[in-house]
Every structure is written in structure tokens, then in C-alpha cells.
Amino acid sequence: MKTNRLGWALLGLFVLSGFAGLIYQSVWSHYLGLTLGHAAYAQTLVLAIFMGGMALGAWFVSRRSFGWRRLILGYALVELLIGVVGLGFQPIFEGYTAFSQQTALPAIGNAGLAHLYQWTTAALLILPQSLLLGATFPLMSAGYLRVAPQEDGEILGGLYFTNSLGAALGALAATFLLLPAVGLPGTVMTAGLLNILVAMGAWAVSKWLDQEDEGGKSRPAATAVAAEESEEAVRLGRILLMATAVSGAASFVYEIGWVRLLNQALGATVHSFELMLAAFILGLAFGGLWIRRRSAALTEPVRYVGYVQVLMGVAALVSVPVFAQSFRWVGWMLDALSRSDNGYALFELGTAGIALLVMFPAAFFAGMTLPLFTVTLLRAGAGERVIGRIYAANTLGAIAGVMLVVHVMIPVVGVKMSVMLAALADIGLGLYLLRAVNPARLTKGVVFATSAAVVVLCASLQLGQVEPRMQVSGVFRTGKTMVGNESTTVPFLKDGKTATVAVYRSENPLQMGIATNGKPDAALTTLRDPPTSDEVTMMMAGLIPLALHPAPRDVAVIGWGSGLTTHTLLGSPVPRNVDTIEIEQVMYEGAKLFGNRVARAYEDPRSHLRVDDARTFFSTGARQYDVIVSEPSNPWVSGVASLFTREFYGFMKSHLRNDGILVQWLHTYELDDRLVGTMLAALAEQFPDAQLYLTNGADMLIVASKGKAQPLNAGPWQEQVLAAELRRVGLGMPDEVELRRIGSAELIRQFVRMSNVVPHSDYFPTVSLQAPKTRFEKKNSEFLQQLVVNGLPVLDVVECRKPLGAAAQVAVTEESTFSQWRAVSLLIAKAMREGRASTELRQRSEVSAKEVEYALSLSRFELADPVAFKAWTKAASVLASSTIGHLPSEDVADLWAAPTWLSPQARQLPQVSAVLQAYEAAAMRDPAAMRANARVVLGMPSNSMAPEMREQMLVIAMLGALGSGDRAALPAMEKLYGVRGDVSNNFASVRGFLMAWADSPAQVCMARKPLTAQAN
Missing domain, CATH: 1.20.1250.20 (MFS general substrate transporter like domains)
Structure with a gap:
């Protein structure tokens, strides 16, 4: 009975010990990933040191414990030491990181020596606990065996089972429970506390054994050891x-x-x-x-x-x-x-x-x-x-x-x-x-x-063959087990040290893509075919530094991808050195298949591939750059989210020269607004001055300036070859870059306030823990884009963002959301003036053409009838949201001040006149008139108009109050009109954004400018 109770006690303690041990292994991978870069390298080192330390610990104990009498007490002391080190690991790591990045690595100019330093010091960081962890199994096993020497197999198998079971549970608990709740610091402290708890339990068992054996004299160590083998x-x-x-x-x-x-x-x-x-x-x-x-x-x-x-x-x-x-x-x-x-x-x-x-x-x-x-x-x-x-x-x-x-x-x-x-x-x-x-x-x-x-x-060998198109399919995202169709081929598929890289090729149109572990990283077509959305993003990432920095001599690019960003940068003679940092050599090898599309990246002597982790590379030799372009993989990929944290952005800032800029890529697909917000919060914390661009329909570039932001310069478009490449993707002039701009750092800060998020941190890896779920659920972060395309002058009032006028000759491309909206808006404005939808509008947007025709047909009815008026308000709200916010005042005000699409009799009706005056004020960007006239419409019976119009009027009134400098009026407006006006919920998030702005000390753009018009 005594042995059974002892056994259950020790097995229970060993479950907790294994639980804590795998928590350490899990969090160490996260910690060392911040030092070594890619998660695969960190996991490799942790495995090696974890196992190696345990081997040394076990060997030492096997050599030294031969004559020890109280092994369970020794086990308790070891667990106590593990726990104490665990409690102090976070401050130790922070001090080590600061010393490495600020002192040691900058003093080491040689990459090989830098890696040697990193691997050696990172190993020493986790070696003490690994040694102690290795001592636990021999001490526990031998101590237990001395009590029941005839049950060797049962004891050893039981200890191995319980320790491993605890370890499996610890691995799951660390990732799915502890890290989301308390981050890395809290998780490693939890493991330390568990070790101390195990130590207390083992000490109690040891005391109990001493009492049972009258001080332990009846079972000396020698009795458990064979005298001669x-x-x-x-x-x-x-x-x-x-x-x-x-x-x-x-x-x-x-x-x-x-x-x-x-x-x-x-x-x-x-x-x-x-x-x-x-x-x-x-x-x-x-x-x-x-x-x-x-x-x-x-x-x-x-x-x-x-x-x-x-x-x-x-x-x-x-x-x-x-x-x-x-x-x-x-x-x-x-x-x-x-x-x-x-x-x-x-x-x-x-x-x-x-x-x-x-x-x-x-x-x-x-x-x-x-x-x-x-x-x-x-x-x-x-x-x-x-x-x-x-x-x-x-x-x-x-x-x-x-x-x-x-x-x-x-x-x-x-x-x-x-x-x-x-x-x-x-x-x-x-x-x-x-x-x-x-x-x-x-x-x-x-x-x-x-x-x-x-x-x-x-x-x-026969049944284990996997069709290459399967390996490239990214089935975990798409649900499709094959990429492309039967004509798709995979000319390159190779396992690298950190990932498996593939290049796939499809016909009609001829397109090639490169993928890492099945996740597409870039896709390109030939110069004869329309560009992919990836091409727009990569070329704009290369163009922005050339257009926004006065002299981008030294440029660093994080992530090779297809090589197109580096290729674009080298289309200008200004850069004298472009270092592209890529942790997987095989990615560089695979991208060669893109041929002449990325030729400069491989052939230009200014281009240098650096196979390394970004943090290590920048730290080594204290490198400084004019521009850093960061295009890593998606942040849901293990280890990548650490390139979107406040610590990493602070680190990047320290490696930029005084007038340097950081160009950060971030996607909005497979993420929600909160995850995008936490990453933008991290960047905004380190870079007070930033500009936000939407390159296509779902990819953003944030241009963060260490100094004062510069206006676009025309230099890149003066290079003939580069200019031709830029025209092909719809970036042939500065206006086409400006068209893609969303807003400034103040907009980012208000979005962060609205999202109620904290800056993303190395030590609280929110994105890597939550992004796999948003990817599965196919969520998209669309709010920032909606600030531009919602149809009302939201950014005009708060950011002084003026839409491009009809005179601007910008390309309309399928890959640019904003250019398509602008093109449709111009055609709708034309239809409203001419009283009919054109063939061009029908070809570009059949839905919009039908909406315009319906609105025009309703405008011919007798709008004094309440039913007809309510139907007209919905149609008018569609026309308003299709024109007012997308075009400047000079191109849209006449549609509401003198609407030829509406009969003179209808215009004279008080309720119609009130609506027109509110929309005219919005078109003119006149804050006082917006506030006054929108409130007149809001004062009408709520059931007299479509809910879509009531929402628009509430937003127009809120914009007018903000632009007039009366931010205190917004909560009252929301309280008075928000409940009734929230039926369709199209503008709920916009209202939340305006409320966040009103609750901040930041002034909106128009409140800082003299008003040019007064309310009616």
C-alpha cells in the first residue's frame, strides 16, 4: 500500500514536471526565434540544446548520484532550481537581446562570427535549465526504483508515460491557453511556478520516505547498486x-x-x-x-x-x-x-x-x-x-x-x-x-x-509519391488539392533548410508563381499579358522608395519573393547598393525561373543576396540604410509575425538614417480589423509620420518616415525602361500613386483607437496565435479601404484627402480598387447629367448602370407621394454614395446644386430640396452646411425615407460637426439618431471611426482651415 501511494504521488509529480518542461520548449522556440530569425532555426536549436542539455544532465547525475542516499530530495532541489531560473528568464532574455543588438553584434563585422556568437549565446541562455531538466528523469527513476527494485519495467515505463503525457499537454496548453492569456512572460513564469510546486511535492515525499525508513538508514545508496558488472x-x-x-x-x-x-x-x-x-x-x-x-x-x-x-x-x-x-x-x-x-x-x-x-x-x-x-x-x-x-x-x-x-x-x-x-x-x-x-x-x-x-x-516508395501540384496547392487555404488545372506544371520543387519551395507555371495566360510550403508568395505574367495583383504590389514597393526618398543610395529589402521588388529598385540609377535579405537560399534559386521579369535582381552588380535572418543581418556591423522595404511572408506563418511588432519596428528605425523611410507590406485578406490594427499600432508607435497606400484590392504599403515625409518626385518616371514597366501595371505617373493613398499617420492612430487594440509585441504574439483562425474563417479587413470608397467625403474632412479630378488621365486597371471606383463614379456622374446610362458604364459595371437607370426613372415620378419619395430616397442614396466621395467638388457639386436628372417640380418639394441641400453641402465639403442641412433631413419622420439615406445623413452631420470644430456634438448625434439610423448598418464602422476621432486630441483637417462656405 505504501509503495502504491508513493508511486501515484511520484507519477503525479512527473506529469506536472513534463507539463512544465514542454512549456519551456515551446516558449524557448518563440524567444530564440526573435534572436535567430526563422522559426525552423529556432526550433532546431531548441531541440538540439534541449536534448543535449538533458543528455549532459542525465550523464552527470548517472556519474555523481551513485552514492547519494536521498535521490527524491535531490530531485526536489533540481525542480526548485529549474523553477527559479524560469521565473527570471524574461528579464534575462531582454537584457541579452539588448546587449546583442546594441553592443555585441554591431561590433562583429563578420557574418560567420555573428552566427557563431548567436548560436553559442542562445545555447547558453537555455542550457542551464536543460541540464537540470536532464537530471530529473534519472533522479526520479533511481529514487523510485530504490523503493521497489523488483518493478523496474513498470516504474520506468510509468515514469516515461506520465512525463511524456504531461509534455504533450504542456505543448498544447502553452499555445492554446497560456500564450493567448498571459504572453511569453506569463507563460514561462507559469512553468517556473509549476516546477516550484513539483519541488514542494517531491520534498514532502522525501520527508515521508525519511520518516518511514527511520531517517533513511535502512536503505543506503549502495544497496541499489551492483558491485561489479x-x-x-x-x-x-x-x-x-x-x-x-x-x-x-x-x-x-x-x-x-x-x-x-x-x-x-x-x-x-x-x-x-x-x-x-x-x-x-x-x-x-x-x-x-x-x-x-x-x-x-x-x-x-x-x-x-x-x-x-x-x-x-x-x-x-x-x-x-x-x-x-x-x-x-x-x-x-x-x-x-x-x-x-x-x-x-x-x-x-x-x-x-x-x-x-x-x-x-x-x-x-x-x-x-x-x-x-x-x-x-x-x-x-x-x-x-x-x-x-x-x-x-x-x-x-x-x-x-x-x-x-x-x-x-x-x-x-x-x-x-x-x-x-x-x-x-x-x-x-x-x-x-x-x-x-x-x-x-x-x-x-x-x-x-x-x-x-x-x-x-x-x-x-510507390504509394508515397505526391503529385507536385498537390504540394503546391496550399490546400489548407483553398480547400483545393491541386493547383491550377491539368496544363499547370511544376518546373521547380526543392526542399530547403527551412521550407519547401516550388515554382508553378500555368497557361492562358502564361503565369508563373512561387510558393513556400504550398503558400503562394508571388505570381507574375509575361510583359505581353495583363499584370497580376502581386506585380502591382511588388513594383509599387520598389517604386515608393525611389519616389519618396530624395536619395535612396543604400536600400535593404526583407524577403526575396519573386525578386521583382529588387528588380524595380534597380531600374533607377540612384541606388548604389541593394541588399536583399532572404533566410531560405532555395527561394532565390527558384525565383530565377522568372527570367527577364526579374533579371536586374540577379544580374545588376548593385544587387546583393544576403542569406540570413533580418535581425542578425542588420545588427552585424551596425548597418545603416536610406530605405528598408519589408516584404516578409504572411504573418500567420509560424515565426513571421515577429516582423510586425513594436520591437522589430524600433529595431528597424535604429538602422535607418535620419531621413530614412521604412516601406512595410501588409495584406488585409485572411485578417480582421483588430489584427491589422495591432500591427499598425506597433508601427505607428515607432514612426509618428506614416502614409498608408492600397496597392490593389487587398495589399497595403505603409510608408513610415524617420524624418519628415517628402512629396512624390518624378525621378523614377524619367527612366525609360522603368517607366514602361510602371505604365504596364497602372503606375505610369505620380497621380496613379497618389490615387492609391488612403491617409496619414493620424488616420492610422484613429483606426487603432477605434479598434481598441494594443501594439503588437514580440512577447505577446497575438497575430501568430489568432491569424490562423481568421485565415480559416476567410475574414478580410476592409475598413481602411471603406474609408475611401464609402461614398461620402470622410477623409476629405478629417484628412484633407482630395480625390483626383476628371481631368487627371489615370489608368483604370482591374487590380486597382480605387481606380475602378473612380472610373465608375465618373461614368455615373455623366449618366446623371445626360439622363441615361452609357454603354461604357454598362460594360464596366452592369449593376451600377441598372441602379442609375432605376434612380433616373424614379425621379420622373410625382415625389410628393410618400411611397414614391421613400423609394426615391434609397435610389438617391445610391447615386450619392457613387459620386460624392469619389470625385472632387468641382466634378460633382452641380449634380446636387442643379440636378438636371430631377424634374423642376420635384426639386421644389421641401423634403426633396432638403435632401439635395444636404448632399450639395457634402459635395462642396462645407462642414457648417453639412451639419445644418443633414440635421434638417434627420428631423423628418424616420419612416419617411430609406434607412440607407438616414445613415448617410447622420454621417454627413457628424462630419460637419467635426469639420466645424464641435467634436462634442458627435455623441449627442449618435445618441439621438444612431439607434434609428442603424438599420442597414452600412456606416456603423465609419461612425465608430468618427467617434474615435472626436474623442481624441487630434484636430481634423477642415477644423484647422478657414471655412469657405456657410450653412444655409
């Missing part, structure tokens, strides 16, 4: 130490290989990574549980572990064709699930299920090996020190596996073949162990195991 035990020990090292190496080749493979089907998010990690550890846990329940019946443990090794290799081979089916399963899930919170929860469960199908079988057998190797040597009389030696050898093998697969196997043979080679190593090891037991015997089991391995290998 036999020659056979020594020989067996050498074999099994080698075997556990090989087994550990293969297991971690599997883990990294499976993660890399499944990233292509599940998406490379922090959520999918932790689910995969949990699936792997869960397999290890249940392998330990299997041994716990069956160890007593093992009469030939070496033979048993030989079969286990073979089965592990076979299961790993089977995982390859299982992975090949994962694309179809993900596609089926996305087709079947609703894009909602519940749908995302089910998708995550499905992701976990797929990870279990791929990983669990081989991991299950891997979980058996460590307790089996240890039990075998204990029963051979090796003594308790063998626990630490086996554990150390296994973890040293794991380190070798991590380094081998990342830096040798994947670059040479690819991810899938790396997994298969590791499987063959496990099978070979198993067959060796089976023959090592009795070389003279060739049993039927050995023959069967060999034959089965050969059959499964052949089947895996």
Missing part, C-alpha cells in the same frame, strides 16, 4: 548505448521530417506545429505505458526491443503514404466545415487527427525503446547509473539526428527521403539486435521481419 553486461551495455543513440537520432529525423511534410498540407502555423509536436509526444507516452503494463512478462528484452525497432522503422515507412493522403483529407475538411469558430475548432481537431495518423504509430514504438534499453541493462546487473547513461546516449543521438536532418539530409536528399532513410536505419538496427542476441539462430521472426520491411519499403 559482468563482462556480458559490459558488452551488452556498449551495444545498447549505441542502439539507443541510433534510435534517438532516427526518432528526431522523423519528428522534423513529419513537421516539414505536414506543413505543406496543414499550413506552417504555430497551431499546427504544436499539434504535431503533441501528437509525436503522445505516441512516445503510450509506448512507455505499453512497457509499464507488460515489462514483468518480458523474458528476452533485447529480442523484444529488436522487434520494436523493426516495427518502428516499418511504421515510419508507412507514414509516408499516409502523408500523401493528407492533402485529400484537408481538402475534404475545408469543404465540409463551416468557416466559423466551431468550424475552426473542428479543423484543429482534424489537424490533430491527421498528425496522429502520420506520427503516432512510429512514435509509439519509439516510446518503448528508452525504458526497454534501460530495463535490459538493469536486469543484466548494470546498476542504477545505467539509467542516466541510456538517457544521455538517447538524447545525444537525438541531437545528432536534428543536426543531420536539417543541415545534411534535407538539402541533399529531401524531406521525404530523409524520413525513409531514418526508417531503414531503425530497421537495420532492429535486425542487428535480433541477430546480436544469438548470432547462430536465424528465427522465423527475423526472416518475417526482414521480408515485411522490404515489402513495406517498396510499397512506401
Whole structure:
């Protein structure tokens, strides 16, 4: 009974210990990702140091604890030390980061030495806790075994199971519960507190044991140790130490290989990574549980572990064709699930299920090996020190596996073949162990195991083939298991150290795209075909520095992508040096296939590829630039969101010269307004002066100035070749850049206030945790675009943004939302003057043409009739929102001051006249008149007009109050008219934006200018 109570107590403590241990591994990956850059590098280092430290810790304990009597007390002290270090990790890391970026790396001019410094110091940062964590298993195991020496297999299997089960739960809790709630600092402190709690529990158990044993004298350390190992035990020990090292190496080749493979089907998010990690550890846990329940019946443990090794290799081979089916399963899930919170929860469960199908079988057998190797040597009389030696050898093998697969196997043979080679190593090891037991015997089991391995290998090679179009499909986003159609080809597909890069090509029109782990990063067409939306963004990212900086001599670009941004920058003779920082060499190799579209990026001697992490590269040698263009991958990709934080923007600012500018790309698709707001808040905190542009329909560029912002200059358009390239994508003149401008830093700050968000931080990774969900739910952040295209002069009043007039000859392109709105507005204005919709309007927008025809037809009715008037108000609201906000006063005021599209009799009606005067005031941008005339309309019975018009009138009145300097009137207007005017909800977010502006100390544009017109 005493032993049972002790066992349950120790197993419970070891669950908590494992739980805390994997919290450390998870948060260390986040922390070191901020130092080393890409999440894959951070995860590799954490795995290596985590396992290596544990190996050293286990080895040290196995050497030193031989004569220790109170091992459970020693275990308690180790857990206490782990907890204390955990509590202090955040300030230690902050100090280390500041010293590295501000002192150490700037003093190191050599990239190789900088990397050596980073990897060495980052390793030292987590090594102390790793050493201590490595000591826990041998201390707990040996301490428990001294109480019940006859239950070795049950004890070792049970401890391995409970520790691994706790670890799996810890990995999930860290990502899905703790990080969202308390960020990195709170999460690592939680782990520290758990270690201290475990230490207190272990101390209590130790005291209880002392009392039971009358001070512990009845069980000295020596009784648990074999006095002399036999020659056979020594020989067996050498074999099994080698075997556990090989087994550990293969297991971690599997883990990294499976993660890399499944990233292509599940998406490379922090959520999918932790689910995969949990699936792997869960397999290890249940392998330990299997041994716990069956160890007593093992009469030939070496033979048993030989079969286990073979089965592990076979299961790993089977995982390859299982992975090949994962694309179809993900596609089926996305087709079947609703894009909602519940749908995302089910998708995550499905992701976990797929990870279990791929990983669990081989991991299950891997979980058996460590307790089996240890039990075998204990029963051979090796003594308790063998626990630490086996554990150390296994973890040293794991380190070798991590380094081998990342830096040798994947670059040479690819991810899938790396997994298969590791499987063959496990099978070979198993067959060796089976023959090592009795070389003279060739049993039927050995023959069967060999034959089965050969059959499964052949089947895996055949069934594990994945159609390249599947690997490029990005099924986790689109739900489609193939990219393009049958004519689509994949001329380039290669596994790099951090990601799998593919280039795909489709016909009609000829288009090529480049993708990372299945996620498209850029798509280009030929110069003869219409451009893609990506081309507009990339070329504008290259154009903006040339047009807004007076002398952009030294330019840095974060992210190679297709190479088109760098190519555009080099179309001007002004830059003398363009450094493009890309962490994955294979991306650079793949983008070469874009040929002459990006030729300058590869051929111009001013272009320099820097294969490095951005933070490391900029810190090394204290580099300074005139312009930094940041075009990383989407922030939902694991590790990328750290390039959209207040800390990173502050870091970028320190590497800009005094008149330098930062050009930051940010997409609005697959994000919501709050996530966009938190990233914009981070940038605005560091750069008080910024301009916001919409390049196409969903991509933004934020141009942040360290000094005073400069006006557009015509320099880039004077270069003949570059000018021709710019004209093709609708950027052929400065007006076409200005057309895409949304607003200034003040607009960004008010959007942040309205969104009620805090700046995105390295230590509170909100975006990486929430963006995978918004991606799944297909959310889009559209508010900033709506400020321009809502149809009312919102930005004219608050930002002095004047729309381009009819005289401006700007290109209308399918990829520019604002240019299309402007073109349609001009045609609608023309239709209102002529009394009919033109053929051109019908061709450009059939919906708009029908709306205009309907509004014109209603205008011929007798509008004194209440029913006809109400129908007319809805039609008039459509005409207003289609013209007033999109065109300047000189091009739109006559439509409302002298509306030829409306009969003279209708214009004389008081209710119609009131509406026209309110819209005329809005068209004239006259704040006082807007406020007064809109309130007249709002004073009419609410059921006399369409709700769309009442909303417009409320916004016009609020704009008038703001423009008149009476911001205090807005809450009263909202209270008086907002409830009744909120039926259609088209302008609810605009009203929230105006309320945020009214509640801030910032003055709106027109309130700072003299008024040129008065209210009627």
C-alpha cells in the first residue's frame, strides 16, 4: 500500500514536471526565434540544446548520484532550481537581446562570427535549465526504483508515460491557453511556478520516505547498486548505448521530417506545429505505458526491443503514404466545415487527427525503446547509473539526428527521403539486435521481419509519391488539392533548410508563381499579358522608395519573393547598393525561373543576396540604410509575425538614417480589423509620420518616415525602361500613386483607437496565435479601404484627402480598387447629367448602370407621394454614395446644386430640396452646411425615407460637426439618431471611426482651415 501511494504521488509529480518542461520548449522556440530569425532555426536549436542539455544532465547525475542516499530530495532541489531560473528568464532574455543588438553584434563585422556568437549565446541562455531538466528523469527513476527494485519495467515505463503525457499537454496548453492569456512572460513564469510546486511535492515525499525508513538508514545508496558488472553486461551495455543513440537520432529525423511534410498540407502555423509536436509526444507516452503494463512478462528484452525497432522503422515507412493522403483529407475538411469558430475548432481537431495518423504509430514504438534499453541493462546487473547513461546516449543521438536532418539530409536528399532513410536505419538496427542476441539462430521472426520491411519499403516508395501540384496547392487555404488545372506544371520543387519551395507555371495566360510550403508568395505574367495583383504590389514597393526618398543610395529589402521588388529598385540609377535579405537560399534559386521579369535582381552588380535572418543581418556591423522595404511572408506563418511588432519596428528605425523611410507590406485578406490594427499600432508607435497606400484590392504599403515625409518626385518616371514597366501595371505617373493613398499617420492612430487594440509585441504574439483562425474563417479587413470608397467625403474632412479630378488621365486597371471606383463614379456622374446610362458604364459595371437607370426613372415620378419619395430616397442614396466621395467638388457639386436628372417640380418639394441641400453641402465639403442641412433631413419622420439615406445623413452631420470644430456634438448625434439610423448598418464602422476621432486630441483637417462656405 505504501509503495502504491508513493508511486501515484511520484507519477503525479512527473506529469506536472513534463507539463512544465514542454512549456519551456515551446516558449524557448518563440524567444530564440526573435534572436535567430526563422522559426525552423529556432526550433532546431531548441531541440538540439534541449536534448543535449538533458543528455549532459542525465550523464552527470548517472556519474555523481551513485552514492547519494536521498535521490527524491535531490530531485526536489533540481525542480526548485529549474523553477527559479524560469521565473527570471524574461528579464534575462531582454537584457541579452539588448546587449546583442546594441553592443555585441554591431561590433562583429563578420557574418560567420555573428552566427557563431548567436548560436553559442542562445545555447547558453537555455542550457542551464536543460541540464537540470536532464537530471530529473534519472533522479526520479533511481529514487523510485530504490523503493521497489523488483518493478523496474513498470516504474520506468510509468515514469516515461506520465512525463511524456504531461509534455504533450504542456505543448498544447502553452499555445492554446497560456500564450493567448498571459504572453511569453506569463507563460514561462507559469512553468517556473509549476516546477516550484513539483519541488514542494517531491520534498514532502522525501520527508515521508525519511520518516518511514527511520531517517533513511535502512536503505543506503549502495544497496541499489551492483558491485561489479559482468563482462556480458559490459558488452551488452556498449551495444545498447549505441542502439539507443541510433534510435534517438532516427526518432528526431522523423519528428522534423513529419513537421516539414505536414506543413505543406496543414499550413506552417504555430497551431499546427504544436499539434504535431503533441501528437509525436503522445505516441512516445503510450509506448512507455505499453512497457509499464507488460515489462514483468518480458523474458528476452533485447529480442523484444529488436522487434520494436523493426516495427518502428516499418511504421515510419508507412507514414509516408499516409502523408500523401493528407492533402485529400484537408481538402475534404475545408469543404465540409463551416468557416466559423466551431468550424475552426473542428479543423484543429482534424489537424490533430491527421498528425496522429502520420506520427503516432512510429512514435509509439519509439516510446518503448528508452525504458526497454534501460530495463535490459538493469536486469543484466548494470546498476542504477545505467539509467542516466541510456538517457544521455538517447538524447545525444537525438541531437545528432536534428543536426543531420536539417543541415545534411534535407538539402541533399529531401524531406521525404530523409524520413525513409531514418526508417531503414531503425530497421537495420532492429535486425542487428535480433541477430546480436544469438548470432547462430536465424528465427522465423527475423526472416518475417526482414521480408515485411522490404515489402513495406517498396510499397512506401510507390504509394508515397505526391503529385507536385498537390504540394503546391496550399490546400489548407483553398480547400483545393491541386493547383491550377491539368496544363499547370511544376518546373521547380526543392526542399530547403527551412521550407519547401516550388515554382508553378500555368497557361492562358502564361503565369508563373512561387510558393513556400504550398503558400503562394508571388505570381507574375509575361510583359505581353495583363499584370497580376502581386506585380502591382511588388513594383509599387520598389517604386515608393525611389519616389519618396530624395536619395535612396543604400536600400535593404526583407524577403526575396519573386525578386521583382529588387528588380524595380534597380531600374533607377540612384541606388548604389541593394541588399536583399532572404533566410531560405532555395527561394532565390527558384525565383530565377522568372527570367527577364526579374533579371536586374540577379544580374545588376548593385544587387546583393544576403542569406540570413533580418535581425542578425542588420545588427552585424551596425548597418545603416536610406530605405528598408519589408516584404516578409504572411504573418500567420509560424515565426513571421515577429516582423510586425513594436520591437522589430524600433529595431528597424535604429538602422535607418535620419531621413530614412521604412516601406512595410501588409495584406488585409485572411485578417480582421483588430489584427491589422495591432500591427499598425506597433508601427505607428515607432514612426509618428506614416502614409498608408492600397496597392490593389487587398495589399497595403505603409510608408513610415524617420524624418519628415517628402512629396512624390518624378525621378523614377524619367527612366525609360522603368517607366514602361510602371505604365504596364497602372503606375505610369505620380497621380496613379497618389490615387492609391488612403491617409496619414493620424488616420492610422484613429483606426487603432477605434479598434481598441494594443501594439503588437514580440512577447505577446497575438497575430501568430489568432491569424490562423481568421485565415480559416476567410475574414478580410476592409475598413481602411471603406474609408475611401464609402461614398461620402470622410477623409476629405478629417484628412484633407482630395480625390483626383476628371481631368487627371489615370489608368483604370482591374487590380486597382480605387481606380475602378473612380472610373465608375465618373461614368455615373455623366449618366446623371445626360439622363441615361452609357454603354461604357454598362460594360464596366452592369449593376451600377441598372441602379442609375432605376434612380433616373424614379425621379420622373410625382415625389410628393410618400411611397414614391421613400423609394426615391434609397435610389438617391445610391447615386450619392457613387459620386460624392469619389470625385472632387468641382466634378460633382452641380449634380446636387442643379440636378438636371430631377424634374423642376420635384426639386421644389421641401423634403426633396432638403435632401439635395444636404448632399450639395457634402459635395462642396462645407462642414457648417453639412451639419445644418443633414440635421434638417434627420428631423423628418424616420419612416419617411430609406434607412440607407438616414445613415448617410447622420454621417454627413457628424462630419460637419467635426469639420466645424464641435467634436462634442458627435455623441449627442449618435445618441439621438444612431439607434434609428442603424438599420442597414452600412456606416456603423465609419461612425465608430468618427467617434474615435472626436474623442481624441487630434484636430481634423477642415477644423484647422478657414471655412469657405456657410450653412444655409
